[in-house]
Amino acid sequence: MKKRIIFVFLAISAVLYFFYASSSQDSKADRYVVVLSLDGFRSDYPEMAHTPTLDSLERVGVRADFRPCFPSVTFSNHYAMATGLHPDHHGLINNFFYAEDLDKIYTIGNREAVANPGFYEGEPIWNTAERQGVKAANYYWVGSETAVNGRQPSIWKPFDSDVPFKNRADSILAWLQLPEEERPHLLMWYIEEPDAIGHRATPDSTATRQMVEELDQLLNYFFTEVRQLDIFDRIDFIVLSDHGMATYYPENYVNLNDYLPRDSFDHVFDGVPTLLYTKESYRETAYQILQAVPHIKAYKKEEIPSRFNYGTHPRVSNLVVVPEIGTYVQFRADAAPRYAATHGYDNYEPSMQAIFYAAGPSFKTGERLPAIANVNLYLLICKLLELDPAPNDGTEEEVALILK
Numbered sequence: 001m002k003k004r005i006i007f008v009f010l011a012i013s014a015v016l017y018f019f020y021a022s023s024s025q026d027s028k029a030d031r032y033v034v035v036l037s038l039d040g041f042r043s044d045y046p047e048m049a050h051t052p053t054l055d056s057l058e059r060v061g062v063r064a065d066f067r068p069c070f071p072s073v074t075f076s077n078h079y080a081m082a083t084g085l086h087p088d089h090h091g092l093i094n095n096f097f098y099a100e101d102l103d104k105i106y107t108i109g110n111r112e113a114v115a116n117p118g119f120y121e122g123e124p125i126w127n128t129a130e131r132q133g134v135k136a137a138n139y140y141w142v143g144s145e146t147a148v149n150g151r152q153p154s155i156w157k158p159f160d161s162d163v164p165f166k167n168r169a170d171s172i173l174a175w176l177q178l179p180e181e182e183r184p185h186l187l188m189w190y191i192e193e194p195d196a197i198g199h200r201a202t203p204d205s206t207a208t209r210q211m212v213e214e215l216d217q218l219l220n221y222f223f224t225e226v227r228q229l230d231i232f233d234r235i236d237f238i239v240l241s242d243h244g245m246a247t248y249y250p251e252n253y254v255n256l257n258d259y260l261p262r263d264s265f266d267h268v269f270d271g272v273p274t275l276l277y278t279k280e281s282y283r284e285t286a287y288q289i290l291q292a293v294p295h296i297k298a299y300k301k302e303e304i305p306s307r308f309n310y311g312t313h314p315r316v317s318n319l320v321v322v323p324e325i326g327t328y329v330q331f332r333a334d335a336a337p338r339y340a341a342t343h344g345y346d347n348y349e350p351s352m353q354a355i356f357y358a359a360g361p362s363f364k365t366g367e368r369l370p371a372i373a374n375v376n377l378y379l380l381i382c383k384l385l386e387l388d389p390a391p392n393d394g395t396e397e398e399v400a401l402i403l404k
């Protein structure tokens with residue numbers, strides 16, 4: 001009799017053990033992650049403008065400067081954050097480039113190129129999630145419009161800049177209220193400001209400050225609404241950007257047309273950086289001429305300093321021109337800078353640094369952290385959602401600084 005009681009007791013204990021073990025796993029799977037990217041939001045904009053919502057995120061969470069990858073351009077960096085890989089490892093090596101492996105040119109304005117999965121290497125976080133049974137929703141992150149390795153997020157949208165920012169916020173709010181079995185746990189969204197206004201009006205302008213304040217008000221609307229949801233306490237929020245912005249010095253403008261014959265190159269992508277695909281026989285001559293051009297540094301791809309993590313991918317041009325901060329480079333017969341400011345420079349330049357705010361149950365509170373490399377985003381999201389990461393360039397130590 002006594003033996004039977006002990007047996008029943010042990011059996012109940014085992015059932016309870018498995019119940020709690022599995023329910024504690026369920027609670028992890030019950031987490032949500034919402035990531036917003038504000039394009040070109042420079043790390044010091046919150047000090048230049050009235051941003052009470054971002055300030056409150058810093059008080060209840062963590063804030064850090066977010067260091068872009070080189071080149072500090074939009075597509076390379078959004079896809080670096082999504083895959084945890086440097087552009088040299090994920091293949092989207094600039095906003096404009098020639099891919100020898102595909103014999104095709106990539107430009108961000110060419111829909112056919114942007115939709116071609118052959119350009120996108122590595123595994124974006126939404127595919128890591130979906131592959132492991134976690135639904136993902138995506139509003140415009142670079143790469144989400146394409147089936148990379150045959151997969152896409154459960155919910156995604158073709159880019160349309162006419163959709164008002166508030167509508168995008170409302171979609172995220174609606175997706176968080178879908179029936180539980182359809183509800184995504186990883187939600188990523190994108191807003192193309194204050195990049196556009198920063199290019200046109202310069203980062204120090206009143207117009208840029210006003211846009212930063214409008215975006216902060218949009219965040220206030222979003223957080224006021226999301227706080228009403230039952231699942232609010234289970235959502236980890238991240239607000240970040242891809243790079244900063246630097247005003248041109250007009251006197252530093254360089255037109256390579258004054259120095260080099262354009263027909264000695266197979267492909268030229270000017271701007272910041274400038275990618276020059278020379279005919280091999282002309283490379284040394286072009287390199288020597290470029291050494292004498294003011295306000296730029298020209299590198300052979302195999303001699304690019306290692307801190308840039310750039311130059312090993314076959315798509316990187318055999319000569320790479322990195323302009324000094326504030327210098328714009330073109331390679332045209334009749335040309336002048338189209339904008340007042342830009343980015344794409346050395347990713348360690350202070351004016352290229354982006355923002356990173358994280359608030360929610362998984363993050364430390366009220367801490368200003370040292371600068372974080374943006375390739376850590378992939379590994380961070382894997383930790384938050386308990387996903388097995390694909391190979392990536394993130395570091396456990398840097399990610400650990402953010403987490404409770």
Ligand SMILES: [Zn+2]
Binds near residue numbers: 039075195242
């Ligand atoms: Zn950008």
